Amino acid sequence: MGKKDQAQKERERVQTVLELLKKQAPLTVKQEKFCSTVCVERFLKAKGDNVKKAAKQLRNCLAWRDSIGTxxxxxxxxxxxxxxxxxxxxxxxxxxxxxxxxxxxxxxxxxxxxxxxxxxxxxxxxxxxxxxxxxxxxxxxxxxxxxxxxxxxxxxxxxxxxxxxxxxxxxxxxxxxxxxxxxxxxxxxxxxxxxxxxxxxxxxxxxxxxxxSLEFNDFTSYPRAASMRFNHSSVLSSAKPGSCSSSRFSFTVSHHFDSLKPWYLSLTDTSASKVGPTNPSQNGFGPSISPINGRSLSFASPVARGPRGNFDAGRKGFFPSTPMPQKTQKLDPSMIRHPRTPKPSFLQSPALFFRKDYQVTRGEKSRESFxxxxxxxxxxxxxxxxxxKMKPPLGGLISIISPQLKRRHMSISQRF
CATH class of the missing domain: 3.40.525.10 (CRAL-TRIO lipid binding domain)
Structure with missing residues (x-):
């Protein structure tokens, strides 16, 4: 009975609004068609079921539509x-x-x-x-x-x-x-x-x-994203795409853009100038590309900066050993400060994003809603x-003539 009483009250409110409109001025045929039950209910809902306010707003709407000429x-x-x-x-x-x-x-x-x-x-x-x-x-x-x-x-x-x-x-x-x-x-x-x-x-x-966005990521439609792709036409025809060599090492670029490592070092040196012996069997060294000569000397270890001879000799005599000073002070174990667990920050941890009870921020809600x-x-x-999508009379002459053209075309086609 509760739903029926509520529906009855809503119908009474709608009738009251229509009666107030007709008391002020009679409605035309088009205005009565516009003031349907669903339309009046929207005005009532916007004004909190206030009959007088809804009738006033609806009357202003009818006058405005006449002035615009909808x-x-x-x-x-x-x-x-x-x-x-x-x-x-x-x-x-x-x-x-x-x-x-x-x-x-x-x-x-x-x-x-x-x-x-x-x-x-x-x-x-x-x-x-x-x-x-x-x-x-x-x-x-x-x-x-x-x-x-x-x-x-x-x-x-x-x-x-x-x-x-x-x-x-x-x-x-x-x-x-x-x-x-x-x-x-x-x-x-x-x-x-x-x-x-x-x-x-x-x-x-x-x-x-x-x-x-993966769902709408079309590189052909958006030049901003398409400009980040590799352009094959930018490679000169005289050059050999995919490989490069120098006096230190040579590397090759893979043609598979989805590969995890598009470049890799090769174990052969094709350049004319060599650094050290290039024969794998010479002096017991391995291939020409190694952890020693495959990187800059500024980042190499002290052993790598030494002569290419015996590594053991370089470790022993190339850098003279300096005696360390003797310990003169004994540390008290009670004075040692162990690292403490930091206090929780007011910033939320990234791990909270994976929790079910995590509250999504307003910016993320607006982004997901779009x-x-x-x-x-x-x-x-x-x-x-x-x-x-336009229907007469909003569609103009085209929407009025086009259905007639279609019917005429069908009648002519039926003759044959």
Whole structure:
């Protein structure tokens, strides 16, 4: 009975909100269609089930939609933005939520009015809502701030976007990610965060943290990673790739890049100038490359610096022995200080990362939360794919004519 009573109360609240709206002014057919039960429940949830506040916000939303002209938005108005991929729906995540990407340049607001930016934002959000499944009500926003040099300019754009979503699209935002903002943005965001309603759903991430991601590590798509690979064309044709020789030793570079040791020392010296005897049978020495002549003399042992003769003779007579001074003081065993175990540091040990009860930091949580949407951020933009997601009337003339062309093509093909 508890769930039934709660559902009954929710239906009563929805009816009360609709009655308050109709008392102020009659609703049009499109407004009644917009004010569905699910829509009114989202406004009630945003205002803590307060009927009067939810009705006031919903009335303001209806007036704002009429002023913007959401019913008259079509893709033909944003031909330049669609061609450049300024704002688009990249796809759907595992929960079928649409992922919206904004790649707005800083100069866009200089040459375009704030009203045009608002219309572009509303158009993109309306396309995302059209592509939602029946049981899906939220979307994900990715703000690519790579094209912004000014932190204040990007902050103004972000705050305006979050304000529109919180006031006129309550309960629609699942998560918002700010990717690669300007350097001073973090300080501005820290001061403005307590005053932003959707700040708890907004996360700032850096794309450099995902350069080493194994799942999306495609060297052909990212020149930054591709530049670290070995370029075969850089090797001159006259040179012999893979080997090098000197008067001391010769080494060979393996062509297998995945090998553990791509180089190794060879035991034969092919150079013209030799250091010492090179014949393995001469003077009882082994191969030409040895621990003695295979390294610099500055790091060699005193024996290696000696003449190449008898090692025993070098040990005995090359360096004269110096008598050590006699011990004149006896150490008291009680005065010897043994090393003590250091006190535990306030920094956590790396071993705690492998414990099950380890608390993940906030930065790691934000980084892990962005991983499912990384593929949408790195996926190249395709205008035709995005236009195919638009339904009339948002799709414009192309979305209206293309179904007719398909039906006509099918009717002609059926004749043969």
């Amino acid at each position: 019913d008259n938005l079509i893709a033909d108005e944003f031909s330049a933005e669609l061609a450049e991929g300024v704002a688009y729906v990249a796809g759907h995540d595992d929960e079928l939520r649409p992922v919206v990407i904004f790649r707005i340049k800083q100069d866009y607001q200089k040459f375009n009015s704030q009203k045009l930016f608002t219309r572009l934002l509303v158009f993109t959000l309306e396309v995302a809502i059209q592509t939602m499944a029946k049981n899906v009500e939220q979307f994900v926003l990715l703000f690519d701030a790579n094209f912004f040099r000014s932190a204040s300019a990007f902050m103004n754009m972000l705050l305006a976007t979050l304000k529109i979503i919180s006031d006129y699209y309550p309960g629609r935002l699942y998560k918002a990610f700010v990717i690669d903002p300007p350097s001073l943005f973090s300080y501005l965001w820290k001061g403005m965060k307590p005053f932003v309603e959707l700040s708890a759903l907004t996360t700032v991430v850096s794309s450099l943290d995902y350069e080493e 991983v499912p949407f990384l593929k949408f951020y790195r996926r190249p933009y395709d205008e035709m794919i995005y236009r195919s």
